[in-house]
Structure formats: C-alpha cells, structure tokens
Amino acid sequence: MKKRRIIALILTLVMATFMFAACGGSDSPASAPDSSAPASNAPASNAPSPAAQSPGASSSAAAGAASPAPESQAPANAAPAETVKIEYTYDYLIELAAKVTQPVNIRIGLGTAGKHYQNFMVDTFKEVIEEVSDKITVEVFPGGQLGTIPQMMESVLSGALGGIAFPAAYLSTVAPAISVLELPFLFADPKGSSEQAYRVLNGGTSLDGYLYDKGFVPVAWLRSGDNYLMTLSEVRGISDLQGRKLRCHSSEFVQETVKLLGAVPTMIDVSELTSALQNGTIDGTEADPVFTVSQSMHQIAKYYTLLPMRPNEVVFVLSAELWDTYSKEAQDLIYAVNQYVVRDREYDYFLNVEANSFKAMEEEGVQIFNPDDAFISELRSLTAGVATNFINKNSDCAAIYSEFVDLIAADNAAR
Numbered sequence: 001m002k003k004r005r006i007i008a009l010i011l012t013l014v015m016a017t018f019m020f021a022a023c024g025g026s027d028s029p030a031s032a033p034d035s036s037a038p039a040s041n042a043p044a045s046n047a048p049s050p051a052a053q054s055p056g057a058s059s060s061a062a063a064g065a066a067s068p069a070p071e072s073q074a075p076a077n078a079a080p081a082e083t084v085k086i087e088y089t090y091d092y093l094i095e096l097a098a099k100v101t102q103p104v105n106i107r108i109g110l111g112t113a114g115k116h117y118q119n120f121m122v123d124t125f126k127e128v129i130e131e132v133s134d135k136i137t138v139e140v141f142p143g144g145q146l147g148t149i150p151q152m153m154e155s156v157l158s159g160a161l162g163g164i165a166f167p168a169a170y171l172s173t174v175a176p177a178i179s180v181l182e183l184p185f186l187f188a189d190p191k192g193s194s195e196q197a198y199r200v201l202n203g204g205t206s207l208d209g210y211l212y213d214k215g216f217v218p219v220a221w222l223r224s225g226d227n228y229l230m231t232l233s234e235v236r237g238i239s240d241l242q243g244r245k246l247r248c249h250s251s252e253f254v255q256e257t258v259k260l261l262g263a264v265p266t267m268i269d270v271s272e273l274t275s276a277l278q279n280g281t282i283d284g285t286e287a288d289p290v291f292t293v294s295q296s297m298h299q300i301a302k303y304y305t306l307l308p309m310r311p312n313e314v315v316f317v318l319s320a321e322l323w324d325t326y327s328k329e330a331q332d333l334i335y336a337v338n339q340y341v342v343r344d345r346e347y348d349y350f351l352n353v354e355a356n357s358f359k360a361m362e363e364e365g366v367q368i369f370n371p372d373d374a375f376i377s378e379l380r381s382l383t384a385g386v387a388t389n390f391i392n393k394n395s396d397c398a399a400i401y402s403e404f405v406d407l408i409a410a411d412n413a414a415r
Contacts, residue, residue: 088340097133106162113143159321169249184383194311216317220338225288247285289357
C-alpha cells in the first residue's frame with residue numbers, strides 16, 4: 001500500500017504538468033474537446049493513460065455512427081516530453097495481444113443483469129479480449145451472483161475478485177473524494193451532467209491515481225445516465241418531497257442532499273429495490289432511465305421527474321491487488337481493450353438503450369416531468385452547502401473539487 005501511495009503521488013505530479021494543456025482543448029468535427037491531461041490509472045504498470053479524445057456529444061446512436069479514434073498520452077511513467085498518440089483501434093489491440101505471454105484470468109462481478117449497459121461493457125470486454133488474445137480469459141458473474149455490491153467491493157479490495165462495474169457512488173465508503181461526482185449541479189452540460197462527466201473523466205483526472213491508492217484500478221469510465229427521480233406519486237415542487245423515503249447510495253453527500261430536500265434517505269440494496277417500491281418500503285429512488293427500465297421499476301412507479309442534479313457515473317474497476325501481479329504486456333492489453341470498447345461500442349450502445357428506455361416508460365404510462373426554472377432554482381439554493389461540506393471533508397476532497405471546477409470550466413468554454 002505504501003508503494004501504491006508513492007506511485008500515485010508521482011503520477012499526480014505528472015498529471016499536473018499536463019493540466020494546463022487539458023484546459024486549452026478545442027472542438028473538432030464529430031468529437032469532444034481533446035483533453036490532454038494524462039490520467040494516473042494503473043500506476044504500477046506502463047499501461048497507456050486514459051487521457052483521450054472522447055466520442056463527444058455529436059456521436060449519434062440512432063445513426064449508428066462510429067466514435068472517432070481517441071488520442072492518448074504516453075504510458076503513465078513516461079516523461080512529459082516523450083508523449084505519443086495512441087489510437088485504440090482493433091489492429092492496435094492485436095498488436096498488443098501478440099506481446100502477452102503469461103496467462104491471466106479475470107473474474108468480474110455485476111449487480112445488474114441482461115442488457116444493462118454495465119453488462120454490455122463487461123460482456124464486450126470479455127468478447128474482444130478473448131478474440132484478440134488466447135492468454136487472457138474473463139469470467140462474468142451478473143445479477144449479484146457473487147453477493148451485494150459492497151460485498152463484491154470487499155472481494156475486489158482483497159484480490160478475491162478481479163473486478164466490478166458499478167455506480168461510482170458506492171466507492172465513497174472507502175474513497176470519499178469520489179463523491180465529487182455526486183455534488184448537486186456541479187456539471188453543467190445542456191445535454192445532461194452525465195455527458196460532461198464522461199468527457200471530463202475520460203480526459204484524465206487525479207481520481208484515477210486516487211482510486212488506485214485505495215485499491216481500485218479504473219480501466220473505463222462509462223457513458224452513463226443522469227440520476228433522475230422515480231416515484232410512486234408525482235413531484236412538482238419541493239413540497240412534494242417532504243417526508244418521502246427515497247432510496248439512495250451510501251455516499252454521505254447524497255444522503256445530505258436528500259435530507260436538504262426534506263426527504264428521508266433510505267439504504268436499500270439494488271437486488272431489493274423493485275420489491276421495496278412495490279411494498280411501499282420506499283416512496284421513490286434516484287435512478288437513470290436505463291436502470292429504471294432494466295429493473296422494471298417503471299411498471300410500479302409511474303412518475304419520473306428529470307431533476308438535473310448529478311450523473312449516475314458508472315466505473316469499471318479492477319483489483320489493484322491483482323493488477324500488480326499482471327505482466328506489463330497484459331496490463332497494456334487489458335487497459336487498451338477497455339478504452340476501445342467504451343469509446344467505440346459502449347458510448348453509442350448507451351445512448352440507444354437510454355432512448356429505448358424513455359420510450360418504454362412512456363408506453364407503460366409513466367408521467368415524465370421536466371421541472372421548471374423556479375423548481376430548479378430552489379433545488380440549487382437548498383443544496384448549495386453540500387459542496388462546502390465536501391471541500392471541508394479532507395484535503396483530497398478539497399484538491400479534487402478544485403481540479404474538477406477548473407476542468408468543467410475549461411470544458412464549458414470549449415463547447
């Protein structure tokens with residue numbers, strides 16, 4: 001762990017060298033701004049950095065448009081002057097696979113099942129990496145087969161489980177600074193907070209090294225959905241939230257936000273969520289459209305309020321304990337395959353599934369409500385203190401908050 005902290009610190013300093021460049025990104029046709037700050041993912045290896053050009057808001061799921069090839073900085077341990085550009089193409093994966101000689105087996109757990117985008121990401125990772133390499137195999141255990149998400153997190157930390165894809169909010173119990181992603185109204189993209197979060201996170205932030213230091217290697221930040229409010233009765237204003245029991249994640253800042261809205265934060269495991277709604281144990285839950293439909297909650301709760309407060313950011317992490325035992329060649333390939341999948345396949349898959357999820361809700365008779373400016377203004381006012389409490393949590397939270405404010409400002413200026 002001491003070695004991990006030292007490596008993460010070194011990589012954070014390297015990232016700072018590039019941060020000014022990240023703030024000067026500009027648009028290119030059919031792509032997002034080119035953020036050139038290298039991330040500190042997988043510090044113990046020479047794996048390519050996550051800093052890359054994302055598919056961007058102009059990627060069209062309906063048209064089936066392919067995402068443009070990303071550009072990345074050099075491996076994390078390279079000097080700034082030695083940067084190289086990497087395109088995560090299929091041919092590049094084959095090139096990396098040829099260098100892998102030591103066998104690796106990765107066991108991955110998921111709380112969701114079926115066609116959820118988390119499952120699509122992991123299943124496609126398995127498919128692609130086993131296509132290009134006969135040395136790396138992947139076992140996938142969906143639907144909570146290996147336990148609850150907190151239980152699987154513990155297994156990842158100990159090295160008993162290779163990885164997990166899940167909402168990043170769960171990590172707040174061991175990595176409090178991850179809650180920067182849950183702060184109300186931090187992101188400000190017209191297309192939703194999740195779109196901007198995707199760009200910023202895949203542009204490279206110090207969260208990557210921070211999570212590695214906590215025992216998790218983020219190999220992919222998924223294009224996820226916004227956390228909206230699914231309830232048993234309509235919500236047209238703050239008064240409709242008073243006393244409501246709302247299921248939320250374990251993040252203390254999410255719970256604080258729910259309390260400030262006058263509701264009661266209630267912890268329910270994802271496996272029990274649908275039945276909790278059906279039994280009236282809870283009055284509603286925060287959930288993105290895809291998760292709402294995948295869990296059949298739209299057949300029970302008929303009101304969906306599009307409160308634009310925060311993304312439901314999903315991250316695919318591997319065990320740092322196991323990652324450090326893989327050869328550099330295996331690490332390079334594992335990381336590169338994930339970058340290829342999240343950019344060229346998962347991004348558009350999510351947009352398509354999200355559109356279908358909204359359609360399914362409408363067909364089921366769900367009333368989808370867009371709050372007016374007065375409602376949103378009141379939400380902002382009530383929750384303004386959450387960011388201050390986050391900053392005061394510890395020095396990691398303060399530093400990461402400052403970093404994200406700057407990165408978001410740069411992204412807004414580039415749009």
